[in-house]
Amino acid sequence: MARNIGSRYTAHQILGRGSAGTVWLGEGPEGPVAIKLLREDLASDQELVGRFVQERTALLGLDHPHVVAVRDLVVDGNDLALVMTLVRGTDLRTRLDRERRLAPEAAVAIIADVADGLAAAHKAQIVHRDVKPENILLDMEGPLGPGGAHPALLTDFGVAKLIDTPRRTKATKIIGTPDYLAPEIVEGLPPRAAVDIYALATVLYELLAGFTPFGGGHPGAVLRRHVTETVVPLPGIPEELWQLLVQCLAKAPASRLRASELAVRLRDLLPLLAGIPPLEVDEPGPEESEQAPAYDEQQYTPAADEPRRRGAVPLVPGSAPDSNRDTHTSMRVPAPDELAGGPLGTARAPRAPGRPRPGSARNKAASVRKRRITLGVAAVLLCAAVAVGGWLATGGGDGGGTPQDSENSAPATP
Template sequence: MDTTVADPLVGRVLDGRYRIESRIARGGMATVYLARDIRLDRIVAIKVMHAGLASDEDFVARFIGEAKAAAALSHPNVVAVYDQRTDGEHVFLVMEYVAGHTLRDALTTLGRLGPRAALEIMQPVLAALGAAHRAGLVHRDVKPENVLITEDGQVKVADFGLARAETASKLTKTGVIIGTVGYLAPEQVVSGDADVRSDVYAAGVMLFELLTGRLPHLADTPLAVAYKHVNETVPPPSGTVPGIPVRVDELVTDATSHDPQRRPRDANQYLAEVAEVFGGLPRDLDRRLEEANATAVLEAPPSHGRTAVLDATTLPPAYAPERTRADRAIGALTGRYVLIAIGAVAAIILGWAVWYQTSGQYEHVPSSIIGMKVADARDRLESAGLDVQTAKAVYDDRVHKGGVAKSDPPAGARVAKGETVTLTPSRGITPKEVPDVEGKSLEEAKQTLKDEGFTVGRTSFTPSQTVAKDRVVGTSPGAGERQSPDEPVSVIVSTGMSMPNLVGQNGDAAANQLRSMGLDVKVEKKKVDGKQPDTVIEQNPSEGTGVSRGDEVTLVVNKRDCLVDTGPIQIGCEDGENGENIPVPNLTGSTVDDAKKALEDSGFKVNVTGFGGNTVRFQSPDSGEARRGSTVTIVRGP
C-alpha cells in the first residue's frame, strides 16, 4: 500500500458517501484508494482520475466507459464495478475491494510457475476475458498487474478501463496504441486496432511469462519491444525452461501467432484448450520439473544471472511447493555426496515413473469424454473398471445439453481401477437473451434465431388485431427473456384479425364495424324473401377467417320493399323512385351531438356507433343524396 506521500484526498468524503481512508496505488491514468461506503457500511476501492486528465473529454469518456463495460460483466472472476460518480473536479469509479495481491507480486516472489500452476491461474483469467468477449468487449490491457489473487486464492481480472465495445474498436485515434507494450499484439502496434484475438495474444504472452519468469521480447526501449512484436515470433517457453511439455508450448505459440486467424477465436476457445491440456498433465509435473531444473542448477557452473528456481522458504505459503524428503536430503549433503544423492534420487524417480506408466492398476480418465453423451461416457469409464457418479447439471459454454461438461478427476488424470469418477452433465449453453422478431416473416424470424445460436422449436398460430397475417407475433420465451440456446424457442405467427359473424346484423352497422378494423368493405344488395330487410344475408370471407388491414371483404345486404301509404310522400324504396331524395350533409370532424342534431334537422334518422370519444370520424353515407327518413350512421372516436 502506497503511503509514502501525503495525499490530500485521504480523509475526504466524496459525493457525501465515500470516505477515503488510504491510498492503494497510483497509475498513469488514475489513483486507487481504499474507502468506506458510509451508506452501506462496506469497504470499497475508489479509482479517481488524475486531475490533469479530467478536463480531457476523450479520457473522461474512456474512464466512464470502464464503468459501463465492467458493470455490464457479472462474473465471479471479474472485479465488480458498483458506481461511477463526479465530485467537483474528481471523476471516480467505485469498485469491489479485493484483499490480496497481484499476479505480478506472485511472479516477483516466485520467479516463475510450473506448467500446472500456470495453467491453473490462466483458466479463471480466461473465463473472465471470455465473459467480456461474449459481451462484445475487448480488455486491451491483459497483464499480471491486472490479475488479482484474493487471500483465499480466488482470481479476479481488473481494470477494464481500456476496454471498448468490439464493434467500436476502430474509433481509436490514429497513432494512439492502447495497452502495455510488452503484451501488444502485432496488429495493435501496426494499426492500433484490437479485437478479442488481441486479448488472446496478450494472454499467450502472459502464459509465457508465468512459465519462464520473463517476457518473450525484451529491449532497451518500448519502441524496440514493439518492433519485436511485429517482426519476431514468441518462442516456445521450453527453450527457456527445459522440460515444459510440447502441448504447453503450443498453447503459447498458437495464441501468439502473428496471423490473428490462426489464434483461438476468443478467450472462451482458448480456455477450452488450456483446460484440456491442464487435464492431461501429471499431477506431480511441477515438482518433477523443479527437481530436474534444481539438479541442472547444481551441476552447472556458477552463473551470474538470476535463476528462475527459488528455494521454497522464500515463497508465500500459498505458493510454496511441497518439500519432500528428497529435497531435505539434497539440502543436507555437500561435496561429492550431493552427486551421489542426486543419482540415487534420479534412479528412484525413474523407477517410480516406469512403474507408474506400466502398472495395470491405473487408468487415465479419457479426454474424449468431454462433450460425449453422459450415458456413452459412463459405459466407456465402467468398461475401464472405474465407478461412475453423476453430479448436478450445470450450464457450459463449450458443451451442448446432455454432454459431459467436466469430470472429477479431470480428463487426462490417472486414476486407480475401482476409483470413482464424477461426471457433470451440461444443462446446455449458458442462457442469453432471446432476440425480438416481432413483425418479421416466419423465415426471417427463424434465421434470426439461428444466427443468434438458438434452436428453433414449433410454430403456432394465433389471431392478432395489431400484427399482419403471416407475420410473427412473438416467441416463447418472449423477447428479452433468457434461454439456453440448446432449448427450443417457439415462434408464434399471426393469422390476422378474425372475421366476425355479421349475418343477420344491420347492414350499415356491419359495414362500419369492418371499416373500423381497417378492412375495405364492398356492399352488395340482393332481394331474398323471408329475410329481414337491410340485414346482412351473406358475407365473404366467412366467420373466423383471418384477415389483415386493407383486405377486401364483401357483405350482401337484403333489399327492403318499397313502403307506400305513408302520407303524401311515398318513401322507403331502395331506388328512391317512390321516396324523396334529399342531400346528405358531411359532418366528419364535428362533435357527435352537433352532427346528430344537424342530420335529424335535415330529415334523417341517426345511428351512432364507435368505441368512445365525441368526434365524428366516419359517416355513411357521407355525401350525395338519400331518402328522407333513412338512417345515416356516424362512427365516433377520440
C-alpha cells in the same frame, strides 16, 4: 487522510498507484470497496468524461466470478473514479516478483480463470486491451485451486479504452504496455478480442519462463519483435501446452483461440501438469544496442544516464514509472520500414555468454563490423600484392637488376 469521493464514498488509504491513477481502500453504503481515482488531468478532459459516462452501462453490467466488478462510476468536480469490489489479496506481478516463475499447473490454473473472465467480457463486446500481471488479482480468501493457485480476477476493464480518446492519441500513436501488445496493434489496426488472447498468452509464457517472450530493452525494439520475431520454445514444457501457447501467440489474430476455447483447453491440460516443478530457464541478457523509433514531442524522453527499464515509459512527462511494465504507455506507431526487420528471427534466442542473440541489432552490427574488417584486410593485402608486383616488374627481385636492365627488359624487335 480520508477524502470524500462523490457523496456516497470515502477513500481512507492508498492501496497502490498506477500511471492512470491511484487505487484507494474506501468505504461505501454496502461496506469496503476499492476506488480507482483517475489522474486530475484525465478528470479535467471533458471528452474523456463523456466517454466515461457512456461506458457506464457496459462496465456495470459485466458480472463474472473472475472479473473485479465495477460497482459505480463517480464524476464529481475534479474526481473521476471507478468504484470496484474489494479483493483481499495481491496482484500477480507481486507474486511473480517474489517467486520469479510458477509451476506449470498453478500458472495454467490462473490463466484459465482469467480466460473465463475474458470470455464473459468479449461476449458483452468489451475488450480489455491491457491484460498483464498487474491487472490480475489473486483472491487470498478464496479456495485453493490446482497447484495451490488462488482464484484469479481480472481488473481495470475500460481504463485503456477511456484513456484512448481521439484528442489524447493520434492515429499514429498506440496505447498499451509494450511487452503485451499484439502485433496488429503495433501495426495500427483497431483492437479486437484477439488482442486480449495474445496478451494473456504472453502472461502465461512469463509465468512459466520468468520473462516475457518479446520484452527487454527499448520499447520500440519490443514493438518490432512482436511483429518480426518468433517465440523461443521453453525447455521442459509439455508439448500440448507449448502448442497451445504458440497458437495464442500467432501473429495473425484469426489464428488465435477464443477466450472460452482457451479456458477449456487449459483446464483439460491440468491433470497432465500436476507435480511438474517450475521450469529451469535462463533469462536472456539485454540487447542494449537495439534501436527504436523516436518519440514525438509529447512523449517522455529519459535522461541520458537513466537506466533502461523493461517496457517502462511513464505516460506523465517527467514522472517516475511505478512498475517495470507501466500501463498505458503512449508510443508512436513504427513505420513499415522500421518494422521490416528482414526475415523472421527468433526472439530472445539462447546464446553463449558475451555473444549477441542471432538476428538482433547487436548481431547485425557485429556482422557489419566483421565485413568491414574483412574488406579492410583484403584491401591491405591487395595493395601489398600490387606493390610487390611492381617491385618485381622493375627488377627488384632478381638480385642484380638495374634501372637500365628494366628499361631493356622488353623483347627485342627483329
